Every structure is written in structure tokens, then in C-alpha cells.
Amino acid sequence: MNGLANASSLFFLSAGLSLIFGVTRIVNMAHGSLYMLGAYIAYTCATSLGGVLGFWGGVLATAAALALLGALIEIALLRRIYHAAELFQLLATFALVLLLSDVVAALWGVEDLLGPRAPGLRGSVEILGRQFPEYDLFLLVVGPVVLVGLHLLLTRTRWGTLVRAATQDRDMVAALGVDQAKLFTAVFALGAALAGLGGALETPRQPANLGMDLSALGDAFVVVVVGGMGSIPGAYVAALLIAEIKAICIGLGTQTIAGIPFNFSKLTLVAEFIVMAVVLIARPYGLLGRAQGMPRHAAAIQDPIEPAGRRARLLALAVLAALLCVPLLAKASPYTLVLGIDVLIAVLFAASLHFIAGPGGMHSFGHAAYFGLGCYGAGLLLKLAGFPMAGAIAAAPLVAALGAAIFGWFAVRLSGVYLAMLTLAFAQIVWAIVFQWEALTGGSNGVLGIWPTAPFNSAWVYYLLVLALTLAGVLAMRRILFSPFGYAMRAGRDSPLRAEATGIAVLKVHWIAFIIAGTVCGLAGALFAFAKGGISPETIHVSRSIDGLVMVLLGGMHELAGPLVGAPVFTLLQDSVMRQTPYWRGVLGVVILALVLVFPMGIAGTIAGWAKRVAR
Amino acid sequence: MKPLLEVRGLQKSFGGVRAVDRVSFALGEGEFLALIGPNGAGKSTCFNMVNGQLGADAGEVLLGGEAILGLAPRQIWRKGVGRTFQVAAIWGSLTVRENVQLALLSHAGEVFRFWRPAAERHRERALELLADVGMQAQAARPARELAYGDVKRVELAVALANEPRLLLMDEPTAGMAPRERNEIISLTKRLVRERGISVLFTEHSMDVVFAHADRIIVLARGQLIAEGDARAIQDDARVQEVYFGTGRSFRRPSA
Numbered sequence: 001m002n003g004l005a006n007a008s009s010l011f012f013l014s015a016g017l018s019l020i021f022g023v024t025r026i027v028n029m030a031h032g033s034l035y036m037l038g039a040y041i042a043y044t045c046a047t048s049l050g051g052v053l054g055f056w057g058g059v060l061a062t063a064a065a066l067a068l069l070g071a072l073i074e075i076a077l078l079r080r081i082y083h084a085a086e087l088f089q090l091l092a093t094f095a096l097v098l099l100l101s102d103v104v105a106a107l108w109g110v111e112d113l114l115g116p117r118a119p120g121l122r123g124s125v126e127i128l129g130r131q132f133p134e135y136d137l138f139l140l141v142v143g144p145v146v147l148v149g150l151h152l153l154l155t156r157t158r159w160g161t162l163v164r165a166a167t168q169d170r171d172m173v174a175a176l177g178v179d180q181a182k183l184f185t186a187v188f189a190l191g192a193a194l195a196g197l198g199g200a201l202e203t204p205r206q207p208a209n210l211g212m213d214l215s216a217l218g219d220a221f222v223v224v225v226v227g228g229m230g231s232i233p234g235a236y237v238a239a240l241l242i243a244e245i246k247a248i249c250i251g252l253g254t255q256t257i258a259g260i261p262f263n264f265s266k267l268t269l270v271a272e273f274i275v276m277a278v279v280l281i282a283r284p285y286g287l288l289g290r291a292q293g294m295p296r297h298a299a300a301i302q303d304p305i306e307p308a309g310r311r312a313r314l315l316a317l318a319v320l321a322a323l324l325c326v327p328l329l330a331k332a333s334p335y336t337l338v339l340g341i342d343v344l345i346a347v348l349f350a351a352s353l354h355f356i357a358g359p360g361g362m363h364s365f366g367h368a369a370y371f372g373l374g375c376y377g378a379g380l381l382l383k384l385a386g387f388p389m390a391g392a393i394a395a396a397p398l399v400a401a402l403g404a405a406i407f408g409w410f411a412v413r414l415s416g417v418y419l420a421m422l423t424l425a426f427a428q429i430v431w432a433i434v435f436q437w438e439a440l441t442g443g444s445n446g447v448l449g450i451w452p453t454a455p456f457n458s459a460w461v462y463y464l465l466v467l468a469l470t471l472a473g474v475l476a477m478r479r480i481l482f483s484p485f486g487y488a489m490r491a492g493r494d495s496p497l498r499a500e501a502t503g504i505a506v507l508k509v510h511w512i513a514f515i516i517a518g519t520v521c522g523l524a525g526a527l528f529a530f531a532k533g534g535i536s537p538e539t540i541h542v543s544r545s546i547d548g549l550v551m552v553l554l555g556g557m558h559e560l561a562g563p564l565v566g567a568p569v570f571t572l573l574q575d576s577v578m579r580q581t582p583y584w585r586g587v588l589g590v591v592i593l594a595l596v597l598v599f600p601m602g603i604a605g606t607i608a609g610w611a612k613r614v615a616r
Numbered sequence: 617m618k619p620l621l622e623v624r625g626l627q628k629s630f631g632g633v634r635a636v637d638r639v640s641f642a643l644g645e646g647e648f649l650a651l652i653g654p655n656g657a658g659k660s661t662c663f664n665m666v667n668g669q670l671g672a673d674a675g676e677v678l679l680g681g682e683a684i685l686g687l688a689p690r691q692i693w694r695k696g697v698g699r700t701f702q703v704a705a706i707w708g709s710l711t712v713r714e715n716v717q718l719a720l721l722s723h724a725g726e727v728f729r730f731w732r733p734a735a736e737r738h739r740e741r742a743l744e745l746l747a748d749v750g751m752q753a754q755a756a757r758p759a760r761e762l763a764y765g766d767v768k769r770v771e772l773a774v775a776l777a778n779e780p781r782l783l784l785m786d787e788p789t790a791g792m793a794p795r796e797r798n799e800i801i802s803l804t805k806r807l808v809r810e811r812g813i814s815v816l817f818t819e820h821s822m823d824v825v826f827a828h829a830d831r832i833i834v835l836a837r838g839q840l841i842a843e844g845d846a847r848a849i850q851d852d853a854r855v856q857e858v859y860f861g862t863g864r865s866f867r868r869p870s871a
Contacts, residue, residue, distance in 0.1 A: 505690060
């Protein structure tokens with residue numbers, strides 16, 4: 001029963017996301033943030049006005065406010081990026097997540113805020129011998145009511161027909177003289193209003209807090225992917241399924257299976273992502289989803305990669321020489337070395353992501369998983385298995401490689417948004433296991449005391465080790481890209497059909513590429529563990545995956561040098577902004593937005609573009 | 617003539633529609649065989665089953681006496697079957713030469729090599745193949761910049777890289793101007809004759825079919841309705857019926 005009540009607000013949230021995706025083909029990462037904003041606005045209405053008007057009026061006002069905000073976002077931002085690459089759209093909306101998160105923190109503070117109970121529905125009724133809150137009953141009913149309302153809106157009205165037509169083929173709808181811009185704005189506003197409604201109705205049950213944007217987003221992704229992108233009934237079915245599974249996990253509590261006590265309530269996070277992974281593998285388009293018509297403009301195909309010229313080699317040597325000199329500066333400011341190590345690890349991490357996302361064409365949204373496996377692999381091998389430092393650093397990438405081999409085997413079978421979702425789900429599974437398996441990983445406390453042994457215990461020696469390994473990793477991946485295998489990787493991305501018809505086993509090629517990237521990423525994770533002296537679940541949070549993508553895009557997805565430029569710029573920027581203001585997330589969000597709108601080719605891409613123009 | 621490719625009782629339904637209904641034909645060594653039929657006749661379905669992209673409900677496909685039905689496209693390619701697509705497919709982010717080099721690397725079983733740079737491997741052979749299709753001058757260009765007619769030529773070079781016994785061409789002249797059409801088909805015919813390659817192709821352009829095909833098979837509503845040389849097909853009453861209804865003549869002006 002509890003699950004059924006939870007399902008309603010989950011459904012509002014997911015229906016909005018699904019609707020927006022169906023029509024605009026944009027996965028709105030900021031959807032959870034709109035949900036969070038809805039909860040906060042409703043809280044303010046309910047507490048400041050009070051009474052029936054404050055609560056129920058507040059709920060409606062919240063939906064209206066969110067619709068307005070949604071329309072504004074669509075007009076100001078999304079309209080400019082409909083024709084950009086998918087990854088850019090995801091990033092632009094993720095920038096909104098960062099921005100809105102700090103806006104909420106600035107306006108409402110960081111305390112959890114629990115709203116008053118709904119006027120008129122404060123009591124509870126007895127069902128089957130159990131007390132059940134009236135408000136939950138109301139939620140249980142309102143979900144199907146909205147479902148039917150949405151269904152009628154989409155099937156019985158002219159506007160609904162246009163929306164459904166646009167979901168199937170938006171180019172054709174535009175060609176028939178429908179004003180796409182207005183349609184998209186309206187859909188986005190409706191989706192935002194639904195998210196706000198979901199958030200507003202949850203305030204009496206759960207406190208509004210700053211973490212709810214990403215957790216709601218995670219839940220909504222799972223629901224939408226399980227139900228089928230763009231399918232409203234699918235979203236309802238999936239919301240029910242997920243909410244019930246969670247409720248059952250909590251309800252079971254600790255059970256004893258085969259003599260071993262097993263706490264099911266800790267499985268909630270893992271359970272939903274496992275459901276999603278299973279559904280994606282069995283039915284790649286979701287329970288009630290259909291294959292989507294692809295937008296007609298395919299992402300721009302990249303230029304052939306060329307070996308570095310004389311000038312580029314000289315530049316690379318100069319940079320290397322400068323990096324070798326960094327320890328000399330460390331006498332004056334020891335922090336330089338710490339930052340230098342951070343930058344190098346970020347470069348290795350971003351380069352490994354670029355390896356599969358650029359030439360491999362697989363946009364992973366869960367690269368943090370392999371970083372985390374490397375991190376925890378090194379930490380646990382050192383602490384629990386008694387490995388020496390060198391052994392831990394050597395073995396940790398193999399742990400990550402194993403993870404990449406398992407996850408990659410599934411991931412290479414999907415593409416586009418579905419691939420992004422599945423990689424994200426895998427990363428969340430790793431995160432959830434780390435977070436909830438306290439006996440092994442220390443849970444939220446993490447693993448402490450991972451320090452390098454002599455001679456690496458002095459910072460400059462460790463810096464040089466990181467420099468050497470980063471250099472080795474980056475050069476090895478670069479070399480692979482120029483090998484026959486590298487050609488096959490790019491061929492598999494450009495035209496899998498042609499590659500298969502030319503005797504190339506595309507899935508195998510991409511699977512191996514995935515494992516290579518995971519291995520290198522694991523090395524970055526291991527180096528990180530020893531650099532920080534300890535690790536926590538924070539290390540593998542979804543934000544690390546996103547940071548990686550920002551680094552790659554900042555440098556330029558289409559340039560081999562992209563991650564080498566993007567990672568340092570991002571790390572230095574984050575470091576300097578973080579020390580200046582508590583609202584660094586917001587600032588970062590603005591930077592990403594500017595990047596997406598002004599430099600869609602990234603820094604290295606833009607410079608390469610200038611260089612070409614000058615050369616002509 | 618000894619048959620190189622034998623198709624026996626091939627069958628495929630989509631939902632309740634029999635797209636391909638017990639089709640049987642054979643292709644001799646060195647033959648240039650056209651598969652024609654109106655839209656929806658089952659040509660592409662037939663074609664995709666022969667090259668492994670689509671599974672069949674029933675039937676047999678034999679290549680040189682060996683059953684190939686149910687093999688993946690890349691396995692069929694390894695048995696010496698090249699193919700070109702209706703919408704020509706090459707790898708846009710590789711250069712023209714790298715496109716052909718990769719096909720040669722694949723043929724030599726060298727795809728899973730990770731260390732030695734590929735740029736010098738099979739370079740000369742790739743340039744020879746490009747010279748054969750008249751694309752040597754553009755070898756260093758990114759493939760995505762090419763005009764469509766040139767893409768078709770590069771695709772042909774890629775398809776010839778594994779020295780196939782059989783070449784499957786799905787509408788080799790689709791989307792091309794009449795003059796280009798004749799050029800590409802004459803070029804193809806010259807190259808396959810030199811190498812002794814057999815060709816099975818589908819085609820909508822009747823000038824191309826009647827001028828170049830050694831033999832023609834006609835599909836309509838999933839069934840094979842006629843088989844023979846250009847003259848026999850033009851005179852066939854059932855072929856005339858499926859293409860034109862009844863009444864109008866189906867002869868070339870020169871015939």
C-alpha cells in the first residue's frame with residue numbers, strides 16, 4: 001500500500017520526463033531539480049500562508065510556477081541546442097542541475113524542511129487491520145486520475161495529436177506547418193509542471209532537502225527507462241513496479257537466508273538499478289516502449305585523426321618539461337604538488353573516458369564506476385589483502401577491467417540515450433554496493449589510511465610517479481587509436497553496418513575498447529586513492545562521471561588532445577572557484593552553459609579550427 | 617555453368633505478410649544476375665537473407681555447395697562474399713585510403729592488433745584498389761567530404777578488398793544521375809569480369825538491367841514469377857502485368 005502511494009509522485013515526475021524526451025528527444029537532467037524546486041515552493045506556500053489555501057492553493061501555484069520556469073528554460077536554453085549532439089544536450093541540462101541546486105541552497109538554506117500535513121486529510125483510516133494515512137489514500141487515487149487525464153489530453157485533443165505526431169516524427173510535423181517551437185515550449189512547460197506537482201505533493205510525507213534533485217532524477221530515469229521512453233502508461237506501470245519493489249525490500253527487513261542474516265532494506269538502491277539493467281537487456285526499449293524514430297540529423301562525423309606534426313610534438317615536449325619542473329616550485333607552495341597530482345589524475349581519467357566516448361562513440365555516463373573500482377580495489381587490496389603499494393596499484397586496474405568487462409558486455413549492445421542510462425545505472429549499482437556494504441567498504445566512512453610507502457611518501461616523488469603513469473596511459477591509448485584496432489573502433493562508430501559487412505566484429509571491438517578504457521580509468525582511481533590517503537563513496541558519485549564528461553567536452557570531443565586540455569582547465573577552474581565561493585556548483589553550471597552555447601567544439605576543437613583557418 | 621550460389625525455397629513472413637515465398641534460383645560462376653521487381657516485391661528481404669542480415673523462416677542458401685543461411689554477415693563475408701548497400705556506407709571519419717586499408721586489414725585477420733600503427737599496412741594494395749575505381753587522387757581526403765558518386769566508388773573498392781567470389785549489390789545506381797549510373801555499372805562490370813567475380817544485384821533502373829544483366833529474375837509479391845534474359849523478361853506477360861497492369865507496352869524504344 002505504501003508503495004502504491006509512493007508510486008504516484010514518482011509517476012508525476014517520470015511522466016514529465018518521458019513526455020519531454022518523447023517530443024524533444026532531450027533527456028532533461030534537470031528534471032529532478034524541478035521536482036526539488038516544486039517541493040520547496042510548496043513548502044513556502046504551505047507554511048507562510050497556512051491553512052487550506054496555503055496547502056492546496058500552494059500545490060496548484062507550484063505547478064503553475066514550474067510551468068512558467070519550464071517555458072523559460074525551453075525558450076532561453078533548449079531551443080539553441082536541439083540540433084547539437086546528444087551529449088551536449090545532456091550536459092546543458094546538467095548545468096541547470098548545478099545552478100538550481102545552488103539557487104535553492106541560497107534561497108532556502110541547507111536544512112531539511114518538512115511541510116505541514118494536508119488540511120482535510122490529516123487522519124488515517126483502518127484497512128485490513130492497519131492504520132493507513134488518508135493523505136496516502138489520496139495520493140493513491142490521484143496518480144491514476146492524472147494518468148487518465150494525460151491520456152485523454154494526448155489522445156482526444158488536437159494538441160495531443162500533434163504531440164503524439166511529433167513524438168513519432170518531428171521533422172514531418174514541422175514540414176506540415178506546425179510551429180515546432182511553440183509545441184516544444186508547451187510540452188516542456190507541462191513536463192516541468194508535472195515534476196513540480198510531484199515535488200509539491202511529497203512535502204507532507206518527506207522533508208524537502210538539497211539531495212533530492214539527484215535522487216529523484218535517478219528514480220525518474222529508472223522509471224522512464226523501465227517503462228519505455230515517451231510512454232505515459234509505461235511510466236505508470238514502471239513507477240508502480242519500482243515503488244513496490246522498494247516497499248517490499250523495506251518491508252522484508254532483515255531475513256535469514258541459508259543461515260546468513262540478510263538485510264533487504266539495504267538493497268533498495270541496488271534493487272531498482274538491477275531492475276532497470278534487467279529490463280534494458282531483455283527489452284531495450286522498455287516495457288511499453290517502442291523503438292524511437294531517430295532524429296534525421298546524425299551527429300557530425302569527425303575528421304580523420306592525424307599523427308602529431310613537428311610543432312605539436314615540440315609543444316608536447318615543452319609541456320612535459322614544464323610538468324617535470326613543477327616539483328621545483330613545490331618548495332615555495334606545497335599545494336602546487338597536490339594540485340598537480342589532481343590535474344594529472346584528472347587527465348588520465350578524462351583521457352580514458354574520451355577513448356570510448358570519442359573514437360568509440362559510446363557516451364558513458366557512468367565512468368565513475370571504473371574509477372571507483374580502481375580506487376576501492378587499491379584500497380581494499382592494501383588494507384584487507386595486505387598487498388604492498390606497488391601490487392595494489394598494479395592490481396587495481398585489473399579489478400576495474402573486470403568490472404568494465406561485465407558491464408561493457410551489456411553496454412556495447414545499446415546506443416545513444418539508452419547506453420547513457422545503462423552506464424549510469426551500472427555506476428549507481430557500484431555506488432550503492434559501496435555505500436551499503438558497510439562490512440567490506442566501510443559504508444559512508446570509506447577506507448582510511450591508504451598512504452604511499454617510501455620513497456613515494458614524499459609528495460614530489462609521488463607526483464613524478466603519477467606523471468610517469470599518466471603519460472604512459474595517455475600515450476598507450478593514443479597509440480592504440482592509430483593501430484588497426486583503433487581504425488576498427490572508429491569504423492564501428494561511423495557505420496556498424498559496413499563494419500560488420502567487412503568482417504569486423506563490431507561488438508567485440510567496442511567491448512575490448514570499453515575494457516581498455518576501464519583499465520586505464522582504474523589506474524587513475526588507484527593513483528587517486530594513494531594521493532588522498534583515503535576513499536569514500538563520494539569518490540564514485542555520479543558527479544564524477546559528469547565531471548569527466550565536462551572535461552572531455554571542455555577540451556573538445558573531436559580532438560585527441562581534448563581531454564589533455566579539458567581536464568587541467570576544469571580541475572584548475574573548480575579548484576579556484578571552490579575556494580572563492582560556497583556557490584561553486586552554480587558557477588560551474590554557468591561555465592558549462594557558456595561552454596555549450598559559445599564553444600560547442602571545446603577548447604582544443606576551437607583552437608584547431610582557428611589553426612586550420614589560418615593555415616588556409 | 618556450375619552454380620556458385622544456390623537459393624532453395626527461401627521463405628520469410630513479417631506478421632501475416634509473406635514477404636518472400638518459396639523463392640529458388642541459382643547464380644552461375646561469373647554471372648551478372650539482376651533481381652528485379654516492383655516496390656514491396658521482396659527483393660531487399662531476399663537480399664538481406666542471402667547476406668546474413670536477416671534470418672529466414674525456411675529454405676537454404678548454398679555458396680559453392682556450403683550452407684550459409686544463419687551465418688552472421690561478417691562470417692559470410694569471410695567466405696568470400698562482398699557487398700554494397702543501397703545507401704552507400706563507408707566510414708566517414710577515416711580517409712579514403714584508410715577505408716580500403718581497414719578492409720584489407722580485416723581480410724588479413726589483422727584487426728585485433730593494438731600496437732603497430734596501421735598507416736603503412738597494405739598501403740600499396742589500397743592505392744591499387746583505389747586506382748581501379750578511379751579514386752587514387754582523392755586517397756588522402758576524409759571520406760565524409762566525398763560526393764555521393766565517389767562514395768559509391770570507394771564502397772566498391774572496400775567491397776573488392778577481400779577478393780570476393782560473389783558480390784552482392786543492393787541498387788548500385790540508386791540516387792545517381794543517368795550518366796553516373798552507366799559509368800559506375802560499366803566500371804563494376806569491367807572490374808568483376810577481370811577478377812572472375814559473380815554478381816547478384818537488385819535494381820530499379822530498367823536501362824541498367826536490360827543493358828548489363830546476363831540474366832534477370834523477377835519477384836512480385838514475394839514470389840519468383842519469371843527468369844530469363846532481357847528479351848524473355850520484356851516479353852513475359854506476367855512481368856508486364858505486375859509492372860504496368862495490363863495493356864501498355866513494355867519494350868525499349870530500340871527493341
